[in-house]
Amino acid sequence: MRNVPRRWSPRTAAATFAIILAVAGTATLIVGYTERHTPPPRPADAAAGRTQPTSPSTPHTKPVPTTPTTTALGASPPVDLSIPSIGVRSSIVELGQNADGTIEVPSSFHVAGWYKYGVTPGQNGPSVFLGHVDSMSGPGIFYRLGALHPGDHVRVTRQDGRTVTFAITGIRQYAKSTFPTIDVYANTTVPTIRLVTCGGAFDSATHHYLSNIVAFGQLI
Amino acid sequence: MRFQKLAAAVAASGGAIALALFAASPAIAQTTGATSYQANLQALNNSGASGTLMVTLNGSQATITEHTSGLAATFSGNPYPHVQHIHIGAKGTCPTTAADMNSDGVISTTEGGPSYGAIGTTLSTSGPTTPASGTVLNIAPSGASFDYSRTITLDAATLASIQANTGVIVVHGLDPATLSAKAQAEKSDLVPALPLAATSPALCGALVASQTSSVPTGGAATGAGGTSQTQHNVELLGVALLAGSVALLGARKLIPALTRS
Numbered sequence: 001m002r003n004v005p006r007r008w009s010p011r012t013a014a015a016t017f018a019i020i021l022a023v024a025g026t027a028t029l030i031v032g033y034t035e036r037h038t039p040p041p042r043p044a045d046a047a048a049g050r051t052q053p054t055s056p057s058t059p060h061t062k063p064v065p066t067t068p069t070t071t072a073l074g075a076s077p078p079v080d081l082s083i084p085s086i087g088v089r090s091s092i093v094e095l096g097q098n099a100d101g102t103i104e105v106p107s108s109f110h111v112a113g114w115y116k117y118g119v120t121p122g123q124n125g126p127s128v129f130l131g132h133v134d135s136m137s138g139p140g141i142f143y144r145l146g147a148l149h150p151g152d153h154v155r156v157t158r159q160d161g162r163t164v165t166f167a168i169t170g171i172r173q174y175a176k177s178t179f180p181t182i183d184v185y186a187n188t189t190v191p192t193i194r195l196v197t198c199g200g201a202f203d204s205a206t207h208h209y210l211s212n213i214v215a216f217g218q219l220i
Numbered sequence: 221m222r223f224q225k226l227a228a229a230v231a232a233s234g235g236a237i238a239l240a241l242f243a244a245s246p247a248i249a250q251t252t253g254a255t256s257y258q259a260n261l262q263a264l265n266n267s268g269a270s271g272t273l274m275v276t277l278n279g280s281q282a283t284i285t286e287h288t289s290g291l292a293a294t295f296s297g298n299p300y301p302h303v304q305h306i307h308i309g310a311k312g313t314c315p316t317t318a319a320d321m322n323s324d325g326v327i328s329t330t331e332g333g334p335s336y337g338a339i340g341t342t343l344s345t346s347g348p349t350t351p352a353s354g355t356v357l358n359i360a361p362s363g364a365s366f367d368y369s370r371t372i373t374l375d376a377a378t379l380a381s382i383q384a385n386t387g388v389i390v391v392h393g394l395d396p397a398t399l400s401a402k403a404q405a406e407k408s409d410l411v412p413a414l415p416l417a418a419t420s421p422a423l424c425g426a427l428v429a430s431q432t433s434s435v436p437t438g439g440a441a442t443g444a445g446g447t448s449q450t451q452h453n454v455e456l457l458g459v460a461l462l463a464g465s466v467a468l469l470g471a472r473k474l475i476p477a478l479t480r481s
Contacts, residue, residue, distance in 0.1 A: 014468050014469070014471060015468075015469070017465075017468050018465045018466075018468035018469045019465070020465075021461050021462070021464045021465035021468065022461075022462060022465040024461050025459070025460070025461030025462035025463075025464070025465060026462065038447070039447055039448060040447055097254075097434065097436050100437070101254070101276075101278075101283070101436060101437040101438075102436055102437055102438050102439075102440075102441070103436035103438075103440050105440055105441050105442050109444065115432075115436070117432060117433045117434040117435075117436075118431070118432040118433070119431050119432070123431075124431065125431030125432065126431065126432060128432070130440050130442055131442060132442045132443055132444065133442060133443040133447070134443050134444055134445065134446040134447040134448070135444050135446050136444040136445065136446045137446045138446050138447065139446075139447055140442070140443065140444075142442065143447065174439070176438065176439035179438050179439035181274065181285045181435060181437070181438075182272050182274060182285060182286075182287050185256075185274065185430070185432045185435045185436075186258060186272050186274065186430075187258050187260070187430060187431045187432075188431070196439075196440050196442060197440075197442045197443065198440070198441070198442040198443030199443075201448075202443070202445040202448030204445065207444065207445060208441055208443070208445075209442075209443045209445070209448070211439075212439040212440055212442070
């Protein structure tokens, strides 16, 4: 047996690298394709800027249909949320605040959350729910929030067993830098609901969307 | 054998990348000691204006968010400065027309005093927030409508008054043309160099507890980008790697010709 050190010929080296590239490329394509989704829907009236869809002094133009059972209820936290028109059904986690005073978001991309320092759904005031538009790999629980239309129903079941139904009155997209704190969180004279998710352009440097989509609703 | 090891290594690193892509970063809950108050700002002196102000107290730190509209737009050709304050230490209410003691048709700032009290804090756009800076026009928000947002430190008197539900938001500055002839000729009760209209109340609202006991700041981080357009860059990378592989195989065929010579 001769003791000649084995040396790769240029052809073998080229073949090796070609195979490595082929395997890596195929793996990357598979990852990319399985995670591929169409971008989430934008609100039909996604004009940026201030609107006052919730100000008590400017009631919504959309008449609220069906029986006027808009009697406010006492406090009872939500346990379940469903929005049939966009296929949402979720249990509810409670959300507080982060250390910097911003609102906490659900740890799961597939479960909606309720802001516990606000009113419970059915009480007079704005009851605020958050859901992710997407995870790093696919749609989140509020992926289709921007496809809501005025009049669509949102049903919330509370711990006391009662189910309250809200009708959507408006859907808007806002830059996060000008988030409409007053429109979302200000007192209302009747029970209202706000559903919040992300929208607009995604900043791949900060890994955050630059806008929020907010759906406003009122108890019916 | 070598190829199998290489393939295994590539597969392993691919798996690690995939795991990193799928991983979520859960938020950590945090209790809040902050308390929010709100004032529904309503027109005084037939200003036709309206607005909402929210203040969230965290200790003595106050985060204020306000929107107004329908105020007087210009003053001597410039955006109308609307000085605004948290008034404290009285009934915690807004005055009615009964407060117009001299019957000139205008409730002056002084005439409203028994209802809403003295200036506790000036809601200026920058610089001092003391009562003494209450009529400094160049640090007042201005124009027919404005969005005001500032975090300031409140003094003990203002803090105590808000917590006792006697804090009242007053926004000043009327269009002189809307005043009676008598009132148009009058000097300001606060700054005699100015006309009465300039310092009289246009908006007033008592601070009450917010239905949302602690209003968070800013928007919500409710997305990770998995369905955004940028995610498609992953696919482009895959295509690029495959193209590199094909190119190498092509080059490999040329190698015998190159090495033979």
